[in-house]
Amino acid sequence: GENVEQHPSTLSVQEGDSAVIKCTYSDSASNYFPWYKQExxxxxxxxxxxxxxxxxxxxxxxxxxxxxxxxxxxxxxxETQPEDSAVYFCAAASYKLIFGSGTRLLxxx
Amino acid sequence: KAGVTQTPRYLIKTRGxxxxxxxxxxxxxxxxxxxxxxxxxxxxxxxEYFSETQRNKGNFPGRxxxxxxxxxxSEMNVSTLELGDSALYLCASSLHHDNRNSPLHFGxxxxxxxx
Numbered sequence: 001g002e003n004v005e006q007h008p009s010t011l012s013v014q015e016g017d018s019a020v021i022k023c024t025y026s027d028s029a030s031n032y033f034p035w036y037k038q039e040x041x042x043x044x045x046x047x048x049x050x051x052x053x054x055x056x057x058x059x060x061x062x063x064x065x066x067x068x069x070x071x072x073x074x075x076x077x078x079e080t081q082p083e084d085s086a087v088y089f090c091a092a093a094s095y096k097l098i099f100g101s102g103t104r105l106l107x108x109x
Numbered sequence: 110k111a112g113v114t115q116t117p118r119y120l121i122k123t124r125g126x127x128x129x130x131x132x133x134x135x136x137x138x139x140x141x142x143x144x145x146x147x148x149x150x151x152x153x154x155x156x157e158y159f160s161e162t163q164r165n166k167g168n169f170p171g172r173x174x175x176x177x178x179x180x181x182x183s184e185m186n187v188s189t190l191e192l193g194d195s196a197l198y199l200c201a202s203s204l205h206h207d208n209r210n211s212p213l214h215f216g217x218x219x220x221x222x223x224x
Contacts, residue, residue, distance in 0.1 A: 034212060043113070043199050043215035089152065096165050097213060099152040
């Protein structure tokens with residue numbers, strides 16, 4: 001069945017450093033790849049998304065890259081800040097969204 | 110615009126009981142999806158409703174059911190509760206039922222504890 005693998009499960013970085021989270025999907029029909037940020041006690045919030053006809057998308061300190069051939073996509077956060085600390089989920093959509101298992105990001109002040 | 114609203118925020122139930130959770134989507138959104146979130150299994154898709162019809166269903170037993178009303182509000186019901194049903198239940202709405210063209214917007218969830 002459809003599957004999305006996400007790595008790493010936890011990531012600790014120093015404030016100001018970059019963070020990279022990687023995902024791999026199995027369903028070749030997937031063509032939409034959103035990323036969600038979940039803070040404690042809240043639901044996941046959409047932070048950026050990319051469609052299969054685009055290789056890269058940036059929004060201020062956040063960027064996402066997509067390699068359709070390899071079925072890989074990644075989230076890059078530059079100049080990390082303590083408020084970036086949260087759990088991040090990748091997802092791939094064919095007829096429904098399939099989520100990765102999440103990455104707990106800790107940004108140390 | 111108000112976000113997705115889920116009620117109640119917290120519920121404690123006993124094994125064998127049933128529970129109903131409620132979700133009000135963002136105004137104008139016609140699709141509502143439900144997810145179960147647990148530490149061990151992550152975010153798992155339960156079902157999706159669009160125009161009062163169930164469009165997709167995940168791999169959950171028949172004890173889990175849902176419905177959508179004409180105003181797009183949705184409810185999910187879990188009958189004969191088991192300890193393993195303890196989880197955060199998330200509702201998400203979108204404009205259309207095709208997630209490829211219409212991003213999901215989540216509520217803050219209902220935390221269900223079964224004792």
